[in-house]
Amino acid sequence: MGHTNKVSDLQSHTGVEVMRCYQCGKCTAGCVLASEMNYPPSYLMRLLQTGTKPNLDKVLSSNSIWLCLNCENCLGRCPMEIDIPKMMDYLRTQAIKENKLHPDSKPIIAFHKSFLDSIKNTGRLYEMGLVLSYKFRTFNFLQDLSIAPSMYLKGKLHLLPEKIKDRRSMKRIFGQTIENAKTDNK
């Protein structure tokens, strides 16, 4: 039973009607990362069309939804104008909720989390802080050691963060959106 509900949830949240896809494959042909994905975009659409629980689980636990760069080439070329990128955003949120995370999602989620932490704390992206926080999340301490000094010398890295004045607004925005969603799930 659950499966049809989930596909209709997808539709009510994103407006995407998976049944409109007629498998022409233009999205896959234009997707720059299709070759890296467990299932390329058109295959993903087909899995969703079947609406079965095992197929939906395949989608949520695939690396495809995490490797999607949201470059929107698929949407630009889809003859049915199906908003695959918007669907990907939704599927990522669902995969987190249901804790069905492909290992490829780990560095990507770690990066997003470090990025959002920076904004929540200061209102702006603090690039140095982002990279350090990412290294701690992934234990990948050696990465980018070669370009950081050049960035600093070229004036591209601030040692200290820039902070906005109204940082309380950031706390409120985060508190009522992403943090609120987290407590909902628990």
Added chain:
Amino acid sequence: MKIGFYPGCSLTGSSREYNESVVAVAKALDIELIEINDWNCCGATAAHAMNEELSLSLPARIMAMAEKQGLTEVVVPCAACYNRLKVTQHELEDDTKRSRVIDILKMPYQGSSRIINVLQLLEMYGAENIKAKITRPFAHKVACYYGCLLVRPHSILKFDRVEDPQSMDTMIKMVGGTTLDWAFKTECCGAGFSVSRTDLVAKLSGNILKDAADRGAEALIVACPMCQSNLDMRRGAINKTLETPSDIPVIYITQAIGLALGLSAQELGLKRHFVTVEL
């Protein structure tokens, strides 16, 4: 003339030269940029990949601040920020979403400011002035690289052609350059994977660079900090994927125009690139 200005985070850090060249060119064209007070980050890919309401609230605060300041038009040079602001404005035409976001922000939001990118700024308010002020024609053969976020999704941005955009090409020709027909104008560079999947960025950006190099480009011209930093700062990783390493520089459209207007390499931030710029 005066116009609102949202620099965004990249322009204060890793893409300082974009900010420097936008400011220098605007000044040369008598355009006064008024920065939005106390602006915040647009949330970029991280916000919309993780939470929809967050991805709408962050850009909405920026636009609410602009409205509070009476800025009816705002230029957003970063293609990623431009995209997030435009998409948010579109999404918040929905009454339910708009009320929810206003409730989160505790600020009025109309969605009334017109959001434009740097190419539109130059086209609408600079073209005549640029033509009149060229002191050193930009006589180079270049590949204009638009990337994703400046042109897609077309239904919302309604800017230029989605497959073979021309606005940057027109601008380069106007200042004396030649532009190439090439295959990767709007292919993705790997965008926000710069840190988390550098391997994929190297591969995707490598494809772009190779096509431009094969066709004899002297430079790539861009209008997005992510495209620029992937193609420039990640050149070491990119060159490892290419049979023939490339030393083609990647410069911002505002740097190319600035050069034509006779501005110095220093003013345009051309010394901040990883790949040496000699144009």
